[in-house]
Structures are given as structure tokens and as C-alpha cells.
Amino acid sequence: MAKTKVLERKPLSFAEKTFLPQIVSGLKTTFGTMLSKGVTLQYPEERPVIPDNYRGVPTLVRDPNGREKCVSCQLCEFVCPPKAIRIIPGEIDADAEPDRAHVEKAPKEFDINMLRCIYCGLCQEVCPEEAIFLQDIFSLSGYSREEMINDKEKLYELGGTLPDKHFKWDKKKAAEQAGNAHH
Amino acid sequence: MKIESIVENITINIDGQDVDVPKGINIIEAVKMAGKGKEVPHYCYHPKLSIAGNCRMCMVEMGMPMRDRTTGEAILEEDGSPKIGWMPKPTIGCATNASPGMHIRTHSDMVKESRNGVTEFLLINHPLDCPICDQAGECRLQEFSAEHGRGYSRFIEDKNVKPKRTRLGPRVTLDDERCILCSRCVRFSKEIANDDVLGFVDRGTYSTLTCYPGKELAHNYSLNTVDICPVGALTSTDFRFKMRVWFLKRTHSICTESSIGANTEIWSREGKIYRITPRRNDEVNDTWMTDSGRDLFKPIESEDRLTHYTIEGVHTTCDEAAASVVKLIQAGDVALVGSAHSSVEEQFFYKQIADRSGAKVSLVSHQGEGDGLLLSEDRSPNLRGALVTGLITDLPEASLETLACEINSGAVKTIFAVNEDLTELGISKEALAKVNVIYVGTHANATSEVASVVLPSLSVFEKDGTFINQSFRLQRFKAAVPGPRGIEPDYTVLEKIAAPLSQEKPASLTIDLVWERMAPKISQFDDSFRWRSLPDDGVALNASAFLDLDFVETKNLKYDPAAFKEAHAAPVEA
Numbered sequence: 001m002a003k004t005k006v007l008e009r010k011p012l013s014f015a016e017k018t019f020l021p022q023i024v025s026g027l028k029t030t031f032g033t034m035l036s037k038g039v040t041l042q043y044p045e046e047r048p049v050i051p052d053n054y055r056g057v058p059t060l061v062r063d064p065n066g067r068e069k070c071v072s073c074q075l076c077e078f079v080c081p082p083k084a085i086r087i088i089p090g091e092i093d094a095d096a097e098p099d100r101a102h103v104e105k106a107p108k109e110f111d112i113n114m115l116r117c118i119y120c121g122l123c124q125e126v127c128p129e130e131a132i133f134l135q136d137i138f139s140l141s142g143y144s145r146e147e148m149i150n151d152k153e154k155l156y157e158l159g160g161t162l163p164d165k166h167f168k169w170d171k172k173k174a175a176e177q178a179g180n181a182h183h
Numbered sequence: 184m185k186i187e188s189i190v191e192n193i194t195i196n197i198d199g200q201d202v203d204v205p206k207g208i209n210i211i212e213a214v215k216m217a218g219k220g221k222e223v224p225h226y227c228y229h230p231k232l233s234i235a236g237n238c239r240m241c242m243v244e245m246g247m248p249m250r251d252r253t254t255g256e257a258i259l260e261e262d263g264s265p266k267i268g269w270m271p272k273p274t275i276g277c278a279t280n281a282s283p284g285m286h287i288r289t290h291s292d293m294v295k296e297s298r299n300g301v302t303e304f305l306l307i308n309h310p311l312d313c314p315i316c317d318q319a320g321e322c323r324l325q326e327f328s329a330e331h332g333r334g335y336s337r338f339i340e341d342k343n344v345k346p347k348r349t350r351l352g353p354r355v356t357l358d359d360e361r362c363i364l365c366s367r368c369v370r371f372s373k374e375i376a377n378d379d380v381l382g383f384v385d386r387g388t389y390s391t392l393t394c395y396p397g398k399e400l401a402h403n404y405s406l407n408t409v410d411i412c413p414v415g416a417l418t419s420t421d422f423r424f425k426m427r428v429w430f431l432k433r434t435h436s437i438c439t440e441s442s443i444g445a446n447t448e449i450w451s452r453e454g455k456i457y458r459i460t461p462r463r464n465d466e467v468n469d470t471w472m473t474d475s476g477r478d479l480f481k482p483i484e485s486e487d488r489l490t491h492y493t494i495e496g497v498h499t500t501c502d503e504a505a506a507s508v509v510k511l512i513q514a515g516d517v518a519l520v521g522s523a524h525s526s527v528e529e530q531f532f533y534k535q536i537a538d539r540s541g542a543k544v545s546l547v548s549h550q551g552e553g554d555g556l557l558l559s560e561d562r563s564p565n566l567r568g569a570l571v572t573g574l575i576t577d578l579p580e581a582s583l584e585t586l587a588c589e590i591n592s593g594a595v596k597t598i599f600a601v602n603e604d605l606t607e608l609g610i611s612k613e614a615l616a617k618v619n620v621i622y623v624g625t626h627a628n629a630t631s632e633v634a635s636v637v638l639p640s641l642s643v644f645e646k647d648g649t650f651i652n653q654s655f656r657l658q659r660f661k662a663a664v665p666g667p668r669g670i671e672p673d674y675t676v677l678e679k680i681a682a683p684l685s686q687e688k689p690a691s692l693t694i695d696l697v698w699e700r701m702a703p704k705i706s707q708f709d710d711s712f713r714w715r716s717l718p719d720d721g722v723a724l725n726a727s728a729f730l731d732l733d734f735v736e737t738k739n740l741k742y743d744p745a746a747f748k749e750a751h752a753a754p755v756e757a
Binding site: 071072073074075077078089090091094102103104105128129168172175176178 | 310311313314315319341342344347348423424425426427429430
């Protein structure tokens with residue numbers, strides 16, 4: 001067994017025995033801070049500024065024309081380390097949305113379980129359509145487990161619209177119409 | 184078997200290594216045989232189809248030992264080894280047959296460069312559809328592009344536009360932009376399915392796969408074209424957009440559609456089956472299967488699935504249901520209506536129950552029209568199993584007339600029916616009301632409704648077992664998905680019935696323990712047979728005891744009744 005070594009404590013000087021210098025230096029800090037500018041925020045009325053590359057709650061975004069970007073390729077579901085994402089893919093109904101029929105595929109259901117999500121951002125990184133983004137929402141709460149599962153509707157509500165530089169599917173549609181077809 | 188003994192092996196040199204391969208084999212197969220995961224990338228070549236040689240992906244460098252033109256003597260290097268004359272340009276591996284002394288380079292700079300070139304050309308007009316393409320994950324083009332593609336495109340012109348979402352037939356959807364014109368589907372339809380419906384129209388980069396006017400890809404093998412399509416051009420209308428393949432678990436199984444016993448793979452995720460595809464077995468189904476066989480998983484989720492053990496319609500436990508079955512059987516006058524859909528293990532137990540109770544066993548045959556390929560006349564997967572286990576000794580009838588007479592005369596008081604709806608087999612509901620019915624099956628029907636005891640059983644996708652196919656090949660299938668909650672495997676339930684009949688205590692069984700019991704008792708099985716150690720492609724059993732029976736199967740893809748009889752009647756050569 002290890003032997004305990006008792007260290008001799010240095011005896012206090014006279015000034016230290018009175019405690020006065022310590023009290024004075026403590027009060028100096030107190031009064032000093034009282035007069036300087038505050039560093040705390042009155043949360044939740046006041047909110048901090050979130051940096052651009054912050055990884056908040058994952059959300060689905062629409063393109064500037066308000067169309068769904070996700071094509072349910074399920075790469076995010078595959079890459080998600082805690083298996084928080086669950087997608088049921090579906091086909092776009094060509095009769096209901098003729099202008100989007102060429103995209104063919106869209107999620108029927110898209111759930112992200114925020115009790116599982118670890119905010120790693122791999123889903124955003126892997127997305128080939130730039131449809132999922134971890135934006136600036138950092139405080140998420142709910143009364144039940146079910147409430148903490150974000151469904152497709154909620155994800156689009158949280159995500160909103162982000163600028164799109166590519167309009168990949170519009171280009172595809174234009175090519176289809178202008179075409180390089182033989183006939 | 185005979186062909187193998189005739190074929191002689193020759194030695195060729197692949198990437199500096201001597202390899203023994205059968206004479207006449209092509210370079211793609213030879214490289215595959217050389218092992219070490221070596222592969223010549225290819226799209227149009229398929230081992231079961233004719234060679235087209237149009238994708239140009241399987242380029243290899245080839246050389247032969249040089250010979251002096253005048254004397255015919257081999258020219259040697261300074262160190263005495265034969266001098267190799269390399270062809271100045273690469274050659275396609277699929278249409279190059281191995282010949283003695285041939286030298287092959289599969290990874291030289293020239294080979295790599297030609298593959299890169301082919302890949303770049305194929306990608307020129309290929310759409311960037313991978314996120315919405317169902318083939319992603321099992322796409323040869325995707326795989327080889329990762330290896331041989333350049334990662335960016337030098338093509339600045341507009342890509343070709345071709346028809347997308349074309350309906351080729353009731354089960355196949357075509358995306359022409361993705362097609363790389365390998366012509367596998369065209370050759371399959373023509374050579375295997377004997378229904379020449381597909382072809383290319385237009386020329387050059389405008390070449391388009393399409394059906395001949397007025398025809399559609401409707402034959403019962405159309406989904407095989409989807410399987411062999413190396414890209415996502417041909418897609419299954421049913422499986423389209425359902426699930427990405429990388430999530431799916433593959434389980435080896437056997438098709439129950441007919442006595443062919445096609446080897447299959449079940450693709451499932453989290454207890455749900457998404458699709459069934461054929462698994463290669465050169466003795467049974469090559470790499471094909473019927474479209475109708477791929478739909479057989481759908482009923483397992485249906486509403487009328489039996490999910491509870493019941494006695495007189497009241498839910499009960501498995502043990503109580505089994506005890507009540509034992510009581511009914513011990514009362515005597517039992518008739519057992521077995522099933523050729525049961526696995527060999529189950530039939531072994533039914534045989535035991537029949538022996539111990541003195542029950543009279545009848546079986547019902549299910550027949551349909553055969554197509555001469557992979558759909559045989561006998562529409563039950565395991566009739567041979569019933570013969571081998573001794574459950575029946577003669578071929579079954581299509582109906583149960585004799586049993587109906589015995590019910591009316593009062594000779595039968597209890598019917599133990601397995602997976603058969605007796606009301607459709609010549610026994611009226613009134614007749615059934617006179618007897619006690621014990622029903623074992625997966626789905627509810629008119630018989631299960633009147634049954635005193637219902638023992639729900641597992642479907643072929645939910646249990647482990649074996650079937651014996653038309654050519655007496657013992658083939659194993661594995662459980663792909665769990666069955667309904669609380670349902671035990673049939674063999675454990677049957678043990679709870681069979682053991683008390685001979686005053687034994689039911690043992691708790693696993694499939695391996697069942698085989699330990701069963702293998703020594705069945706003469707066609709080797710004592711060492713165990714379920715777990717059966718080879719994946721099955722075991723051919725000795726069929727000599729059953730050659731006199733007049734089976735309904737006619738000649739199909741891998742089975743010729745006359746030739747089979749001849750081969751098995753002949754004394755085994757030493």
C-alpha cells in the first residue's frame with residue numbers, strides 16, 4: 001500500500017492571519033466588474049450570434065423556387081453514425097406535379113430522431129443535392145420522445161429556403177426540352 | 184460431369200504467374216480462376232450468354248511465345264525462357280480463348296489506359312442520376328468509374344437526351360439515357376427466354392434500346408434483364424425507388440414456385456423483404472429465375488396470416504395447442520394430409536407422427552403448365568422430400584376423393600391437414616364438420632376456420648430448412664426475416680406432438696439437432712450431413728430408389744427426365 005506523506009503547511013504570516021488583504025483584493029474584483037460592461041445574455045430574450053458554419057439542428061431546405069430538393073437517395077441515412085435518420089423513398093407523381101416529374105424521386109417520409117442525432121454534420125457533407133443543412137437552431141426541447149422526432153414537414157419548416165447555385169434539375173429539364181435528341 | 188473429364192487443362196501466364204485453366208476458357212473467366220480477387224472489368228460479357236464483345240471494357244494485353252517462321256522452333260530469350268511476342272494493341276478478354284503458353288497482362292499501363300478511355304467514352308452521355316438511380320450501389324459503371332474514371336468530365340457539349348421512364352413491359356421500366364448498349368438484355372431475351380422482343384434502333388450515340396413495334400417485354404423472365412443490366416437502365420417497376428440496395432441484407436434461399444428449386448437471394452431490411460433475385464447455380468437455374476417466383480414473398484405480410492395458436496378459435500399457447508393435438512391423435516382414426524410445400528425436416532416429423540399414430544398419409548399434388556425453362560409442371564418445391572423421408576411411397580393425386588369417402592363412412596375421425604385447403608380438394612364443409620380438424624399453415628382459409636386446433640407455421644422466408652428439387656438435389660434455405668411474434672419453428676411444434684405419442688419428453692430442438700436425428704435415418708442422406716455444413720449449391724442425392732415413379736416434369740432448362748433416369752440407373756463408375 002502506498003504510504004501517505006503528510007506535507008508540512010507553511011505557517012501563515014501576520015497579514016494573512018487578519019484576512020484583510022484577501023478581503024480587499026476580492027472586493028476590488030467585485031467592484032471592478034460591477035462597473036464594466038456585462039458579458040451575459042438575457043437568454044431567451046437575447047440570443048447569441050451564431051457563426052456561419054455552426055452545426056445546429058439538421059433541417060431540409062427548399063430551392064429558391066420553393067421546391068423540394070431532397071431526392072431521397074438515402075446517403076444521409078447510410079452515413080448517419082447514430083442512425084438518427086430514417087427515410088421512406090417515394091416516386092413523384094407525374095400527374096400531380098408535371099413540372100417536377102423529371103426528378104422522379106422524393107422522400108415519402110423523412111424522420112430525424114433528435115434524441116439520437118449527434119450533430120456531426122456528416123449528412124450535410126454527404127448530400128449530393130445540397131438538401132440537408134445543419135443550421136443555427138441550437139436549442140431543441142419537447143415534452144415527449146415522439147415530439148423529438150422531426151418529420152418531413154417539421155424539417156422543411158425549420159429549414160426554409162437557401163440560395164441554390166446549381167439548379168441542376170432545371171438544367172436537366174431544359175436539356176430535355178431543347179434536347180440533343182436525334183428526332 | 185462427363186465434359187469435365189474430357190476438358191484438358193492448359194497453362195497460361197497471367198501477369199507473370201502461371202495458371203492452370205481449362206482449355207478454351209476465355210480470358211475473363213481465366214483471370215477469375217487465377218483468384219486473389221483479380222478481375223477483368225466487363226459490361227457486356229455474361230457467362231451464360233453469347234459473346235458480343237461490344238463494350239470494350241475487358242481489354243487485356245496478349246502475347247504468344249515466338250517461333251521462328253522458317254524452322255518453327257521456339258525463339259528463346261538470353262536466359263533460356265521463351266520469347267513472348269506481344270500484340271501491339273490490346274485485345275478483348277471475353278472473346279479471347281486461352282491457349283497453351285499464352286501470356287496475359289491485366290494491369291499494364293496500356294490496359295489501364297484503354298480502360299480509362301472506354302470509361303470516359305461511356306460516361307460522355309451517361310446522366311448524373313446516381314442519387315435517384317436504383318442501380319446505385321450495385322452498378323458496374325459506378326464501380327469501374329471509381330477505379331478507371333477521371334473524376335471530372337472533359338465533355339463540354341450537350342449530353343444526348345433519350346427517353347426516360349419508358350414502360351417496356353408490365354414489370355420493367357427503361358431509362359434509355361443510362362443504357363450503355365451492352366446488349367445483355369437483347370441477348371437474354373433472344374437466347375434464354377426465346378422471346379426476341381428487344382433491339383437497338385438508330386445509330387452511334389443515338390442508339391436506343393427499345394421493344395420491337397407492337398411487342399412488349401412481357402415474358403415470365405423479363406426481370407432477369409433487370410438483374411443482368413450492368414447499369415440502371417432496366418429497372419424493376421416493383422422494386423423501383425423502394426430501397427437502396429446497400430441497406431438490404433442478402434439471404435440464400437430456394438424458390439418455392441415449382442420443383443425446379445431455383446436458388447435465390449432474399450433482399451431484406453429490418454424484417455421486411457424488398458425483392459428476390461436469382462443466385463447462380465449451374466446445376467439448377469444458371470443465373471435465372473421466373474418473374475412469378477419473385478412475387479412469392481408478398482403474401483407473408485397479408486392480413487389473413489395466421490398469427491396465433493388457437494383451440495376452437497380461442498387463442499392459446501403453443502404447448503397447450505400441441506397437447507390438445509396429441510389428445511386428438513391419441514383418440515385414433517387419424518388421417519394426415521401432408522404437404523409438398525413442407526421442408527424435409529418437417530416431413531421427417533410428419534412421418535414420425537404418422538408412424539406413431541398409425542395415421543394414413545395422403546398428399547396432394549399441385550400441377551400446372553410448365554414452360555420448359557424454369558417453371559416445371561410440379562408446382563410444389565419438395566415432393567421429392569416427401570418420397571425421401573418416406574412420408575409417401577407413391578406419387579400423390581390431385582384431390583382427396585378417397586379421404587372424403589372415409590370421412591363419410593366414419594373411418595376417419597381426425598384430419599391433420601398441412602397447408603392445404605381441404606374444401607378445395609373434394610372434401611365439403613359439411614364433411615369437415617363431422618371430423619376434428621387440426622390445421623397447420625401460414626394463412627387462414629376455409630379449412631383453418633373450421634379447424635379445432637390451428638398451429639400457425641412459418642413461411643419459407645422465415646425458417647431454416649431444406650428442399651429436394653426435381654433432380655433430387657438437396658438444397659438449403661435460410662431464414663431471411665423473423666416470423667410473426669410468438670410462432671415457433673414447425674419442427675419444435677411437431678416435436679411437442681411427436682414425442683408424447685411415443686411416451687417421450689419433447690426435446691428442445693435446433694435445426695442442427697434435427698439433422699443429427701434425421702441424417703442417419705434417411706438412406707439417401709449421408710450420416711455426416713448437417714444443415715449448417717450443406718454446400719450452398721446443394722447436394723445431389725442418390726435417386727435410384729425412385730426411378731420407377733412417373734414424375735410429371737418434362738424436359739426443362741437443366742433437367743431431362745429420360746437422361747436423368749439413364750444417368751442414375753447406370754451403375755456408378757469407380
